Amino acid sequence: MASAAAPELAGRLGGGPSLPTDRRGWLPVSHHTAQRQRQGRRRQAEQPTQCRAGGRNRNRVQVRSDGYEHLGSSQTMRNKRQFPGPPPGQGPPLRVLPIGGLGEIGMNCMLIGVYDRYILVDAGLMFPDFTDLGMQKILPDTSFLAQWRDKIEAVVITHGHEDHIGALPWVWPALDPSTPIYAGAFPMQLIKRRLQEFNLYDEGRCHVISMRQNFQLGPFDCTPIRVTHSIPDCCGLVLRSDHGTIVHTGDWKIDENPVDGESFDRQVFDEIGREGVSLFMSDSTNVLSPGRTTSEAVVETALMNRVMGHQGKGRVITTQFASNLHRMAAVKKAADASGRKICFIGMSLGFYLEAAARVGRAPFDPKEVIQAANLDQYDPNELLIITTGSQPPAALSLPARNPSHMLKLQSSDFSLYSPKVIPGNDTRVMQMMNRISEMGPEIAMGRDENLHTSGHAYKGELEEVLRYARPQHFLPVHGEYAFLCAHAQLARENNINFTSVIRNGQMLGVADRRNRNTVSMGSAAGIPGASMALLGEAQLTNFYNDGNKGTGTASEMALEERQLLAVEGIVIAAVDVLRDAAMAASARRLRAKVRVTTRAMWVAGGGLLEELHRAANDAIERLPGDAHLAAVERVVADALRRTCKAFNQRRPEVVVIAHEADPRAGAAAMASATRRQADSPQGDRGGGQQRGQRGRWGQQQQQQQGGRRMSDREAEEVLAERKRRKQAERERQLLVAPKGGELDDMGAPSGAWVPAGGCSGPVCRAALGCSGRRWPPAVAGRLREPAAASWGLPRPRPPIIPSASPSCLPLPCR
Numbered sequence: 043m044a045s046a047a048a049p050e051l052a053g054r055l056g057g058g059p060s061l062p063t064d065r066r067g068w069l070p071v072s073h074h075t076a077q078r079q080r081q082g083r084r085r086q087a088e089q090p091t092q093c094r095a096g097g098r099n100r101n102r103v104q105v106r107s108d109g110y111e112h113l114g115s116s117q118t119m120r121n122k123r124q125f126p127g128p129p130p131g132q133g134p135p136l137r138v139l140p141i142g143g144l145g146e147i148g149m150n151c152m153l154i155g156v157y158d159r160y161i162l163v164d165a166g167l168m169f170p171d172f173t174d175l176g177m178q179k180i181l182p183d184t185s186f187l188a189q190w191r192d193k194i195e196a197v198v199i200t201h202g203h204e205d206h207i208g209a210l211p212w213v214w215p216a217l218d219p220s221t222p223i224y225a226g227a228f229p230m231q232l233i234k235r236r237l238q239e240f241n242l243y244d245e246g247r248c249h250v251i252s253m254r255q256n257f258q259l260g261p262f263d264c265t266p267i268r269v270t271h272s273i274p275d276c277c278g279l280v281l282r283s284d285h286g287t288i289v290h291t292g293d294w295k296i297d298e299n300p301v302d303g304e305s306f307d308r309q310v311f312d313e314i315g316r317e318g319v320s321l322f323m324s325d326s327t328n329v330l331s332p333g334r335t336t337s338e339a340v341v342e343t344a345l346m347n348r349v350m351g352h353q354g355k356g357r358v359i360t361t362q363f364a365s366n367l368h369r370m371a372a373v374k375k376a377a378d379a380s381g382r383k384i385c386f387i388g389m390s391l392g393f394y395l396e397a398a399a400r401v402g403r404a405p406f407d408p409k410e411v412i413q414a415a416n417l418d419q420y421d422p423n424e425l426l427i428i429t430t431g432s433q434p435p436a437a438l439s440l441p442a443r444n445p446s447h448m449l450k451l452q453s454s455d456f457s458l459y460s461p462k463v464i465p466g467n468d469t470r471v472m473q474m475m476n477r478i479s480e481m482g483p484e485i486a487m488g489r490d491e492n493l494h495t496s497g498h499a500y501k502g503e504l505e506e507v508l509r510y511a512r513p514q515h516f517l518p519v520h521g522e523y524a525f526l527c528a529h530a531q532l533a534r535e536n537n538i539n540f541t542s543v544i545r546n547g548q549m550l551g552v553a554d555r556r557n558r559n560t561v562s563m564g565s566a567a568g569i570p571g572a573s574m575a576l577l578g579e580a581q582l583t584n585f586y587n588d589g590n591k592g593t594g595t596a597s598e599m600a601l602e603e604r605q606l607l608a609v610e611g612i613v614i615a616a617v618d619v620l621r622d623a624a625m626a627a628s629a630r631r632l633r634a635k636v637r638v639t640t641r642a643m644w645v646a647g648g649g650l651l652e653e654l655h656r657a658a659n660d661a662i663e664r665l666p667g668d669a670h671l672a673a674v675e676r677v678v679a680d681a682l683r684r685t686c687k688a689f690n691q692r693r694p695e696v697v698v699i700a701h702e703a704d705p706r707a708g709a710a711a712m713a714s715a716t717r718r719q720a721d722s723p724q725g726d727r728g729g730g731q732q733r734g735q736r737g738r739w740g741q742q743q744q745q746q747q748g749g750r751r752m753s754d755r756e757a758e759e760v761l762a763e764r765k766r767r768k769q770a771e772r773e774r775q776l777l778v779a780p781k782g783g784e785l786d787d788m789g790a791p792s793g794a795w796v797p798a799g800g801c802s803g804p805v806c807r808a809a810l811g812c813s814g815r816r817w818p819p820a821v822a823g824r825l826r827e828p829a830a831a832s833w834g835l836p837r838p839r840p841p842i843i844p845s846a847s848p849s850c851l852p853l854p855c856r
């Protein structure tokens with residue numbers, strides 16, 4: 043049994059006789075591939091990639107990462123989290139596990155699979171709101187993906203928006219180096235550029251897909267279907283398997299008259315409806331909007347009318363999302379009709395246009411765009427300026443705030459505000475518009491102007507597609523939780539009885555109802571007759587990126603602390619402890635010089651600083667002459683906090699740094715304190731280092747002991763016992779390799795358990811029959827990630843080791 047399982051596992055884990063960890067301690071990874079990749083990245087980093095910026099900085103070269111340094115802790119394993127779901131081969135066969143995008147707009151990232159084989163659909167980011175101070179990106183849980191990388195066979199991207207590809211520089215390194223990625227030609231250009239910025243691009247892994255062209259995608263036979271959206275080359279996915287068909291729409295609307303002539307593929311939706319859809323997943327963004335979206339062609343007409351209406355009156359400035367090439371095409375048509383030339387303000391506009399030009403999808407030649415630096419050389423009546431100033435801070439907000447910006451607004455300008463205002467940005471957009479109005483330009487914005495149309499389907503379109511697909515089960519995706527619930531309700535109103543709403547991390551299992559064998563087994567999560575059920579939940583955490591190398595969890599990026607500093611302010615005190623070497627031991631009072639300063643606080647004309655200064659000095663005066671620096675810092679910090687609370691009801695961050703004016707005096711004082719403590723068996727109550735260390739812990743113990751205060755000796759014993767227990771637990775965790783290195787047919791270790799790597803200790807040999815040999819690295823390595831845990835099986839409990847045994851654990855194996 044073991045021999046049958048081993049090669050299969052070795053294949054899944056990357057094969058080879060040994061499975062070394064990479065420098066993040068990750069298993070399994072193909073060592074040579076990873077090494078080659080790192081060497082390649084280093085070489086690339088030494089020869090900077092040509093990430094050309096647009097406009098004035100056109101030839102600026104950026105090297106954002108060596109392919110590793112931007113990852114922060116996003117690949118660090120977190121407590122070996124279980125992969126949700128039933129044991130192998132059991133439960134409903136079709137599985138969906140959203141990593142992001144359900145219960146929020148953005149960060150779309152989802153695992154879809156058949157039993158234990160998965161593909162990853164999209165790898166998007168989310169933009170933080172104003173409470174995530176200093177953050178620029180929110181990323182899905184890449185550490186979870188990295189932990190279970192051996193289950194993910196391929197990645198497929200539905201389209202090129204940031205909320206679908208933006209997290210790839212973090213997701214890509216989390217996956218096995220052999221995992222391929224599939225995307226349409228245009229999104230692939232965007233992906234290529236993004237990965238090159240981070241020195242991650244590997245052409246051999248990238249595959250371009252075409253609409254209606256089937257290809258093998260992990261356990262599925264995948265057919266991409268053309269959908270219309272606010273960026274070119276978007277697809278939905280039809281995922282066929284032996285156990286049923288899953289359809290994922292991606293982001294979509296039905297544009298009856300698309301600018302690029304590529305229509306929504308109703309025919310395929312109708313065909314798969316007749317063929318049978320086990321599970322249908324659809325975009326919920328606009329489920330609360332009744333009716334249907336308007337076509338980009340309507341926006342084109344409105345833009346044309348507005349631009350023609352400003353003929354001979356000055357420049358026209360339009361704002362839009364850089365990725366919306368349909369809108370860019372409409373603006374170009376208006377420019378051509380009015381005899382104006384296009385100029386881009388905002389680096390990303392050129393980036394998207396050039397990427398589209400490389401795959402033959404650009405609405406016009408990028409060479410026709412005039413340089414922003416040359417704006418002054420043109421007659422204002424010949425200019426149509428496109429900016430990305432849709433959401434501050436962006437290009438249009440800069441000239442509104444900063445007169446030295448390359449675009450200087452003129453009173454004769456006409457500003458057409460075309461994009462949708464992202465919820466949460468409303469106030470800032472309005473402030474920007476106010477500033478622009480004050481400078482003179484006329485502004486046209488608002489829904490009634492027909493200057494914008496959504497890229498996401500309204501209720502009428504959602505119902506139409508549900509009628510085409512006629513799925514057995516429905517799962518709403520891409521939206522806030524309330525939107526998902528409303529979409530599920532809409533599906534029920536359209537006679538789809540089996541709907542479910544899940545959150546990120548929850549695994550949904552679906553069994554095809556037309557497959558009698560599967561349904562008669564009962565099968566979803568053991569509920570007889572159920573064909574759709576929640577199979578488990580993974581504990582996921584989001585990662586935050588600060589726009590540069592800093593990436594980590596909310597606590598690692600100190601988000602709470604940032605908010606505290608922003609709201610409550612900060613107090614900083616420097617305490618210069620003045621001790622006389624000769625007098626220190628006998629001094630009854632401590633002397634010190636204190637300096638206090640604050641930031642982001644109301645100081646009442648200096649009144650607060652005086653209060654803080656007085657409080658700090660009073661606190662120090664109450665300390666004995668040989669008080670430890672840690673005790674000084676703690677006592678002063680407490681006094682400063684109390685003072686701020688009393689003065690102004692504020693709870694600022696307080697930082698106190700104490701140091702010895704004369705280090706020799708400090709050493710003498712410490713020696714005196716230690717002697718005094720040794721002489722007093724009841725413990726030093728005078729505020730030495732030990733008291734400082736025990737602090738809160740001692741209070742907790744006191745509470746646990748029914749209010750009786752422990753003596754220092756008792757406290758030491760408790761601490762020592764706790765230390766012993768921790769050590770025993772650490773040793774217990776080392777016991778992961780099975781006797782003889784055997785695995786049962788599910789990859790779970792069988793037989794008695796012995797220390798990892800074998801053991802030569804005589805007690806171990808006697809008690810457990812340990813051979814004393816080192817286990818083959820392949821077996822030991824594989825068991826660092828026990829397959830049993832990955833399949834949700836309870837891990838076998840290691841036997842209790844005789845008390846003498848731990849002493850032989852650290853001995854090296856022969």
Ligand SMILES: [Zn+2]
Pocket residue numbers: 201203271293
């Ligand atoms: Zn989109």
